[in-house]
Amino acid sequence: MSKEVVFSGIQPSGTIHIGNYLGAIKNWVALQDRYPCYYCVVDYHAITSPYEPKTFPHAVLDAVAANVAAGLDPARSTIFVQSQVPEHTELCWVLSAVTPVGELQRMTQYKDRARVRREVVNAGVLNYPILQAADILAYKGTLVPVGEDQEQHLELTREIARKFNAAYGPTFPEPEVLFTPSRRLMSLSDPKVKMSKSMPGSYLSLMADPPAIKEAVARAVTDTGPTPGGEMTPGVATLFQLLDVFAPAKTAERFRAAHRAGDLRYAELKASLAECLVEGLEPIRLRYRELIARPDTLRDMVRHGTARARPVACATLEEVREKIGILKT
Numbered sequence: 001m002s003k004e005v006v007f008s009g010i011q012p013s014g015t016i017h018i019g020n021y022l023g024a025i026k027n028w029v030a031l032q033d034r035y036p037c038y039y040c041v042v043d044y045h046a047i048t049s050p051y052e053p054k055t056f057p058h059a060v061l062d063a064v065a066a067n068v069a070a071g072l073d074p075a076r077s078t079i080f081v082q083s084q085v086p087e088h089t090e091l092c093w094v095l096s097a098v099t100p101v102g103e104l105q106r107m108t109q110y111k112d113r114a115r116v117r118r119e120v121v122n123a124g125v126l127n128y129p130i131l132q133a134a135d136i137l138a139y140k141g142t143l144v145p146v147g148e149d150q151e152q153h154l155e156l157t158r159e160i161a162r163k164f165n166a167a168y169g170p171t172f173p174e175p176e177v178l179f180t181p182s183r184r185l186m187s188l189s190d191p192k193v194k195m196s197k198s199m200p201g202s203y204l205s206l207m208a209d210p211p212a213i214k215e216a217v218a219r220a221v222t223d224t225g226p227t228p229g230g231e232m233t234p235g236v237a238t239l240f241q242l243l244d245v246f247a248p249a250k251t252a253e254r255f256r257a258a259h260r261a262g263d264l265r266y267a268e269l270k271a272s273l274a275e276c277l278v279e280g281l282e283p284i285r286l287r288y289r290e291l292i293a294r295p296d297t298l299r300d301m302v303r304h305g306t307a308r309a310r311p312v313a314c315a316t317l318e319e320v321r322e323k324i325g326i327l328k329t
């Protein structure tokens with residue numbers, strides 16, 4: 001039996017994009033043959049941002065479909081939805097009692113959201129990393145494959161685990177973060193910020209059809225002018241990042257050589273990249289289309305995943321309640 005346990009999550013907060021795929025989901029798929037894996041659609045995280053309750057159940061099933069289409073296998077991995085395992089929120093409360101507020105206020109994601117809308121920022125946004133720690137620790141997760149933006153939250157998870165262990169005795173591992181080479185894919189419209197579901201125009205959907213792929217690549221920002229020393233600008237670097245994943249090595253190398261020589265034509269690079277993306281994403285798009293047309297099958301998958309996840313989380317909570325001195329009747 002492996003000592004390692006993999007846990008990761010994704011919010012049903014919009015269209016799953018190639019940033020989510022290359023930064024996280026691709027890694028999840030690769031890990032499912034090596035370790036016990038728990039992959040969770042984190043719906044209670046998503047309600048900390050504005051969302052539409054009427055369409056939310058569909059958004060959750062959509063996230064399940066996209067992940068399965070991308071290669072997660074419900075037979076090999078435990079794929080489930082956060083709200084269906086209430087032990088996550090119970091553990092979140094317990095862990096909040098060992099988490100310093102100052103640490104939560106230091107989180108970049110919180111500071112960014114508080115800066116934009118300080119008067120309406122809710123306590124859920126502040127407490128988000130505690131729920132994230134609870135998600136991972138409920139399964140005693142040791143490996144957490146995520147994008148770079150989650151690194152700080154993972155550091156806090158480790159600290160929360162340490163504080164709990166110091167107060168109540170060894171209980172939780174300190175989970176390690178796992179990155180892919182594409183740990184941070186930048187926005188196609190503004191390469192200074194990361195590609196995000198909540199920023200229309202910034203992303204390429206993982207399920208995009210050929211015309212949408214071609215359009216997204218065509219409008220991707222490249223250079224605004226020559227760069228000192230012929231350096232690669234962030235927008236061009238993003239195109240090469242995609243080329244490295246989706247194009248044959250010799251194609252990527254040919255364009256790299258052209259860039260070094262200063263005679264790279266962006267129109268050619270974009271046309272070639274779009275073609276490779278169309279081919280590479282086709283199986284995911286087709287599988288997604290099949291899955292999303294069968295919501296009952298998706299619901300069954302979620303039920304199956306919940307039945308596997310919940311006993312593990314319940315056992316952790318029983319141990320936690322005992323350690324913190326909760327009355328047993």
Ligand code: AQP
Nearest residue numbers: 011013019020023024146147183184185195196197198
């Ligand atoms: N641009 C990115 N590059 C690499 N990895 C990324 N991830 C997100 N964006 C990129 C990783 O995808 C996983 C799931 O992300 P999430 O759903 O938890 O939310 P997020 O990090 O906040 O992603 P988004 O797309 O930016 O969503 P919104 O706009 O709703 O906030 C995580 O492992 C994340 O690191």
